[in-house]
Amino acid sequence: MVPTNYYLLLSAILFGLGIVAFVFKRNIITIFMAIELMLNAVNLAFVAFSQALGRPDGEVFVLFVIIVAAAEAAVGLGIIILTARNRRSLNVENVNLLKL
Amino acid sequence: MNELLTRYAFLIVPVVKIAILVFIVLTVDAYLTWIERKVIAHIQSRWGPHRVGPHGLLQPLADGVKFVFKEDPMPANADKVAYFLAPFITLMLALTSLAVIPFGPQHFTVFGYRTGVGIADVNISLLVLFAITALAVYGVALAGWASNNKYSLLGGLRSSAQMISYELALTLSVVGVLLIAGDFSLRNIVDQQAGSGKGLLSWNVFPQIIGFVCFFIAAIAETNRVPFDLPEAESELVAGFHTEYASMKFAMFFIAEYTSMITVSCLATIMFFGGWLSPFPDSWTFTHYLPSLLMIPLGLWVFFDGVRYESMFGRMVLPVVGTVITAIGAGLIVFPAVNDAIQGIFWFLAKVFTFLFVYIWMRATLPRFRYDQLMSFGWKFLLPVSIANVVLTSVVILWRMH
């Protein structure tokens, strides 16, 4: 039996790492991955709670999160391709004109 | 000692089973190559391999030795990690996917640890299978990217695109079956197909014929086989993603391909063709003697063929093999219990091998798709049809309910 707190702690740590990655990576794609990492951390917390409470609602939310993440990835990567095509660079610090 | 065994049975038994399975699968893979070459050769009215051993039966062995002893170069400024990782990922996943497939109906208990024919018997085996096949993309993609070569990169891109595209169709095509079975467990899906012992009439392939067609096509594409073998299109990409690979790493890709062929055939068998169920009604008990009826003539033919084989080696080996086969066939008649026990596995293997034969047959027959054709076929035909199949099935099920 694993205490729920362990899962929560793990998810917090992963989330924090996601934040760090988000702030510190310069490659757009990697930053995007950092977002995915944070989403995963949240999912972990969701599942942990839903298991602890013995109600599947949390898992439903996880499914929703995954769906949203998929949509987000589709659009986001499209944008990234476009920016890379126009800027000739994937470094966010070169992409600071607030437009494609 | 004994209680120690019972204590750690949950660890030991699977390990042993894995070892056995891997050994069997690798052998089957090896001889599958032999069968493939032979069959294609005969279809193209050639002899195929016949130098190494009688009927070239030792060819796979020779190939294996060759693979092991070949030089293994690494391309200049290739990505070391990925280049190294790719084949392992591929092979590992291919083998893992076999773990959840049940090969027979039986359950037996070893050291108080109850287990079935097949390594793991999880209640979501199908999902696990799909999860693993989903990951299979990485091997190819990474291989293509890591080997730092235009052709390889293109091959990797192609294959990843193709796999993603056809995975949708693959998954959706079995949803119909899932709706009928209402369960993710392959074992239960098979049992549900047993119906009321009317034999093949209650198999899923009849209500799910559309689903089956979609599944089979998607499966071929998923395994990068002809006519969907664009990732390794020799004529355009000089073998695509594994151009830069040689010796054992190449062998891994090779084995992985054949293993996944087997996996997919098993899956098709289980999902649509009643797995280990006999096609005949249960009332026809005499069909239980079919295995021996098959094996005895085979054995005899091998025997007599071997007696007058040109090479000395063949004249020595083949008769022995023939007698062994005949003996087994006879033995099955003598011991009905054993006979009954192997029925399921027999039918399972029979179906699987039929599928494998179809694979090979197609490779010998069909030309390769063009890339855009492949894509448009996958997205514009296969996906809609399988979705339509899902809708149709669910409607019918609802209609049955009320």
Added chain:
Amino acid sequence: MPILEHLWIIPLLPLLGSAINGLLGWKWPNKIVHSVALSATGLSFLCAVEAVREFVANGQQTFRREFFDWIVAGNFRAGYDLQFDQLTVVMVLVVTGVGFLIHIYSTGYMAHEEGYYRFFCYLNLFMFFMLTLILAANYVLLFVGWEGVGLCSYLLVGFYFLKKSATNAGNKAFIVNRIGDFGFMLGMFLLFRTFHTLDFTAIFARAGPLPSEAMGQFGVLTVACILLFVGATGKSAQIPLYVWLPDAMEGPTPVSALIHAATMVTAGVYVVARSHVLYLHAPTAMYIVAIIGCATAFFAATIGLVQSDIKKVLAYSTVSQLGYMFLGCGVGAFSAGIFHLMTHAFFKALLFLSAGSVIHAMGGEQDMWKMGGLASKIKITFWCMLFGTIAITGFFPFAAFFSKDAILFAAFNSENGGKALYAVGLLAAVLTSFYMFRLIWLTFFGAKRYDEHHVHVHESPLNMTIPLMILAFLSLTGGWFALPALLGGKDYFSEFLAPVLGSGEIAGLENAHNLELTLSGVAMLAAIIGLVVAWRMYAKDVKEGKSEGLHKLLYNKYYVDELYHAVVVGPLIWISRNVLWKVVDVGVIDGTVNGIASGTTAAGDTVRRQQSGNTRSYAVWVLVGALLVFAIIFWPILRPALFGGVW
């Protein structure tokens, strides 16, 4: 369709007419415009009649309905509630009827004016607001009508907005009314504070049982009533706020007839009568009303004596007649007041319209000293005018005879100083008949004092004269409700209004009938005196003498306007120019605004640097935000987690 159930139709029709004319009329020929306006008013008149029929058919039960909520805030509710009782019957008939006639008249009078559609749009709008005012079942809705008619009066007085004097007059009317309305609003607030509602029925139901406040005691009710009356003085031109009405004559004559004689200016009287329950509990307030009314009646009459502008004369006579009405209300004879209101609506409208017809005939000339001898030229107008004059001066058996007598009778019998009130009222009656007959003689008899080559006098068209005749008939017969009272029977009018206003009977009065007869006789005498004096002075053709002394004082209206200007307007303007404009506006307000603007710019300059477009710094900002949010949300959990419950 039962109109009573759909009472809102009556006000709605004029509103529709106004909307249609106002939005589309500018491209329409006059025919369509006035047919729209007329049909709107006429229909609402018919509806009113039908409503009255149903009302009577229902055994005169007060009909009250809340049609929809307008303002609901807490326990305060002001809905679009209409009510229909005897008082409303009188008012609605007068308003729609006279209004309709005046509409017809206007089609002739305004025929050649610019902005024909504008005129009728305003007129219909006025009808709408007036009907809202009299149908309203709570003070708030009534106040809507109240302000609305004020607006229309402003618009119509300034109808010739190219004339400076006209616009000034409009502004004056509006501003002076504002002062009154301020009082009215305070009154409403006080009432709400006292009764927690502004519904007539509710307020009166709660005020009924209250003990009547003693004379000279300024309790809540008294103050409220006085405040309401302040509003009334504004709207119905009583001392000290009457000054706007004479100037309001700048407007077209039909407007003067409808708004500034027949309907709007009587709104004050209506309000006082409507809230008579409160007034009956506040004798002080009633006394003030009576005194103010009486004073105004006399005061305005004196000014009227010497005016040379025909409309000004009528204007001042209106003021004094309104004074009569307030006198009636003040001495408790509310029904008499309303009665006079009705009759006055008839004959004053008649007088104004005939004056208008005269002016029309004279081609826009309003100075009586430039008229004379018109009787033979414009017979119909002359006779109608004469009827009106006889009616207002109160000869038997014309309208004012009954109404004015009822008022004077009540005043005579009222306690504390009733006799004095009566005397002043009587004097005012004398003056009234004097200046009215002066008007008649100056206008219609004697030598022609105008140049016939330029002015060729002509009778007005039918659509102007027919309303005159109808009104003449009404002012002849309008008072006959009270005829039986004179013959010892009972007064049908006050009888009819009794359910609302209570019977105007003075209790414990022996042989009231004989007294009443004598008093009417005296009134007749007063009228005759006035007539004779006027005849003596103006029958022979007279020149306009130069005015000095008392005449000059009267002619300049006691210099009240100048006084107001010196005391109120001047300082106000001075303050607003030197303090409000130069200090407050330029210094404070503009300073603030500019300060804010420059501050914003500065802040923007500093904040702009953060908008670097660098995603990573944005990420950090997001992080900061998230940190704060977390800290806020989880503070209760965090405190033990972080500080181990040290805090």
Added chain:
Amino acid sequence: MSAELVIFFVLAGIAVFGAVNLIVQRHPIHSALSLIVVMVALAGLYLLMGAEFVAAVQIIVYGGAIMVLFIFVIMLLNAGEEERTNFSKLALYAGIPLAVAVTGLIAASMVGSKAAAALPAAAPDTLTSTRALSTLLFTEFVYPFELTSFLILVAILGAIVLAQREN
């Protein structure tokens, strides 16, 4: 130290290692691979908790679709190692402490909360059956569920519009 605990720690270790590796690695492909490792580890944790369907979906969708897209794009753009530019001093200096603070806050608020403490340990034997999950999905959450389909449609359109070349 029960078997589950061991498994948990192993998987958690893998996950954290993957996450750290994501940050450390300078080549996007390696980051992506480490992220995949994290996801697989999380899937294992889900299985450990008995949420087998979510685990499967995690791998199929995240591992099999989304991350493949990432790698696909990386290969397509032929992204090299990220260069070490530093335009945002803010990110450099304020980033770490803030991140740590937020992590600490989240951890403290979730773990330190009475509610979380009161929770029973996640019981692996109580498998939330996929059936129950789907029932919930199609009864209580049916509107959001349908909405997600719209979301995906929109996303597809957006991706197509973005990705097509101007011509």
